[in-house]
Amino acid sequence: MLADHHFLLVSEIVGARETEEEDQTNKDGGRKHNVLLYPYAFTVSYTERTKHHCWRCKDIIFHCLDEAQCQQWVQTINNQLSLLSIRPKRLLVYINPYSGKQRGKWIYEQRVAPLFSRASISTDVIVTESANHARDHLKTEVDLKQCDGVVCVGGDGMFSEVVHGLVSRTQSDSRVDQNQPNQDLVPCALRIGIIPAGSTDCICYSTTGTNDPVTSALHIIMGDSQPMDVCSVHHNNTFLRYSVSLLGYGFYGDVLTDSERKRWMGPSRYDFSGLKTFLTHQYYEGTVAFLPAKDNLGNPRDKIKCRTGCHICEQGANNGQLLSGDHVYKMAEENSDEETSGDGVWRVIRGKFLAINAACMSCACPRSPRGLSPYAHLADGTTDLILVRKASRLDFLRHLIRHTNKDDQFDMSFVEVHRVRRFSFAPKHSNVISEVDLSETSGKKICNQVCTAHPNNDTGHSNWNCDGEILPHADIQVSVHCQLIRLFARGVERGTTFDTYTWSVIEGSNLSWQA
Ligand SMILES: CCCCCCCCCCCCC/C=C/[C@@H](O)[C@H](COP(=O)(O)O)NC(=O)CCCCCCCCCCCCCCC
Ligand SMILES: Nc1ncnc2c1ncn2[C@@H]1O[C@H](COP(=O)(O)OP(=O)(O)O)[C@@H](O)[C@H]1O
Numbered sequence: 001m002l003a004d005h006h007f008l009l010v011s012e013i014v015g016a017r018e019t020e021e022e023d024q025t026n027k028d029g030g031r032k033h034n035v036l037l038y039p040y041a042f043t044v045s046y047t048e049r050t051k052h053h054c055w056r057c058k059d060i061i062f063h064c065l066d067e068a069q070c071q072q073w074v075q076t077i078n079n080q081l082s083l084l085s086i087r088p089k090r091l092l093v094y095i096n097p098y099s100g101k102q103r104g105k106w107i108y109e110q111r112v113a114p115l116f117s118r119a120s121i122s123t124d125v126i127v128t129e130s131a132n133h134a135r136d137h138l139k140t141e142v143d144l145k146q147c148d149g150v151v152c153v154g155g156d157g158m159f160s161e162v163v164h165g166l167v168s169r170t171q172s173d174s175r176v177d178q179n180q181p182n183q184d185l186v187p188c189a190l191r192i193g194i195i196p197a198g199s200t201d202c203i204c205y206s207t208t209g210t211n212d213p214v215t216s217a218l219h220i221i222m223g224d225s226q227p228m229d230v231c232s233v234h235h236n237n238t239f240l241r242y243s244v245s246l247l248g249y250g251f252y253g254d255v256l257t258d259s260e261r262k263r264w265m266g267p268s269r270y271d272f273s274g275l276k277t278f279l280t281h282q283y284y285e286g287t288v289a290f291l292p293a294k295d296n297l298g299n300p301r302d303k304i305k306c307r308t309g310c311h312i313c314e315q316g317a318n319n320g321q322l323l324s325g326d327h328v329y330k331m332a333e334e335n336s337d338e339e340t341s342g343d344g345v346w347r348v349i350r351g352k353f354l355a356i357n358a359a360c361m362s363c364a365c366p367r368s369p370r371g372l373s374p375y376a377h378l379a380d381g382t383t384d385l386i387l388v389r390k391a392s393r394l395d396f397l398r399h400l401i402r403h404t405n406k407d408d409q410f411d412m413s414f415v416e417v418h419r420v421r422r423f424s425f426a427p428k429h430s431n432v433i434s435e436v437d438l439s440e441t442s443g444k445k446i447c448n449q450v451c452t453a454h455p456n457n458d459t460g461h462s463n464w465n466c467d468g469e470i471l472p473h474a475d476i477q478v479s480v481h482c483q484l485i486r487l488f489a490r491g492v493e494r495g496t497t498f499d500t501y502t503w504s505v506i507e508g509s510n511l512s513w514q515a
């Protein structure tokens, strides 16, 4: 019986409107017949799942006997929808016109704005004029009470701007000092939406399962909510930046540093700089110290994927991964590999690394659909710390290629991965920079030694890639803040297929009809 019925969740209706004339007349013969019998019609737009986690907005036309009946239907449906309090009604939208292939403005105007208007969402749109425009506007100028959410149109860098603006604003409004590495931060009240238009779009892809602007717009309209961890990055007691996706030293730091000079190439700058960095095959020496996560949060190789309603993330929030306490970051003494602190045992690893990556989420993106750490969780209060030690070019290539297929990139002798709540890194030659600053002569001497060990690098240091921004310090301390922000998303859904979700059971309403 069910097979020839369609069902629609009221919560998946976008909006209702009186049908425009051309929508009625462009239809096939059967519909023309309806138009003649029932000339008044209204259109209900709703969300339909298609392949690969993509959502589409579809229309159904209902024909009525008279105009009054038609208007009543439209009004009643829209009134019901406006009672869904999780749905945003007023949004602040920032568009980076230079993201990715510079199509952000077009994507927003052509593909997203019409959907927002169908859903009766009002918007305040700002096309940014320079880097940090959105961040500074949010930090100081906006009356946050006047909107229900903030939307960014662009890449991971643009999302990062919005996060910095909102998180910093929330802390300053609450008089919380961001410079304390172990400070508990106040979660942001507003949700953030991402309309993907950037070069990597990893945050959008990892939170919705795709980098499709229409899908993101529909998640925003539905009022989805996905909590997300944020890493704070400090140098000594100075706050540097927040990170939500990749913090990468060595390979990804060098790819980014090189690619920033090639912005004109668009998204393919990463492939070009990636190949160049791969051929350079630089390794870096230093010490990593980390505080492992609690055992109940699984491990980076347990094959438990973070999916909608993830129980590991729930566990993470219940664990209360708060950072308060009087713990002070300290590097381990020489020759010791463990250090105790108020909240656990720190492990210390020294070595020569091709890459040190911290993935606070899977970092899945079109280049790597499973991501840097396929079993990392969006909101468990941890980050997966991946240490890639010095290895041959061929082995490193094998490791990289595994990011693009189903093979396990961690199953290699020179790779190790740990789920952690905090970590710190100190490059071996961390004192060199200050000595170079203090005395040119002695600095040159030391620098020469470093350059011999690292023929392709002036300092022996790489840079940290922090969600696509270069950090000014190699020596950093990182803390994960569990569920500090929320996105208009619901995480990647399990096993959604085209057929099973086309129509779903309606919430006690009678908007169903036969195929
Ligand atoms: C041989 C192919 C190897 C492919 C390896 C792909 C691994 C990709 C993992 C990507 C993780 C991305 C994490 C996200 C970072 C973003 O926050 C951040 C900012 O994004 P935005 O510009 O949109 O603002 N994006 C990035 O830092 C870009 C990282 C992209 C790295 C691409 C590396 C390509 C490597 C190509 C190596 C080629 C070797 C070929 C030898 C024959
Ligand atoms: N109007 C603007 N002009 C120049 N840079 C901008 C502007 N708006 C934002 N930015 C900066 O552009 C950088 C890249 O933005 P992003 O949206 O991540 O694009 P992409 O994915 O192509 O890197 C970010 O560092 C962001 O701060």
Ligand SMILES: [Ca+2]
Binding pocket: 229, 359, 360, 361, 376, 377, 378, 379, 380, 381, 382, 383
């Ligand atoms: Ca996480």
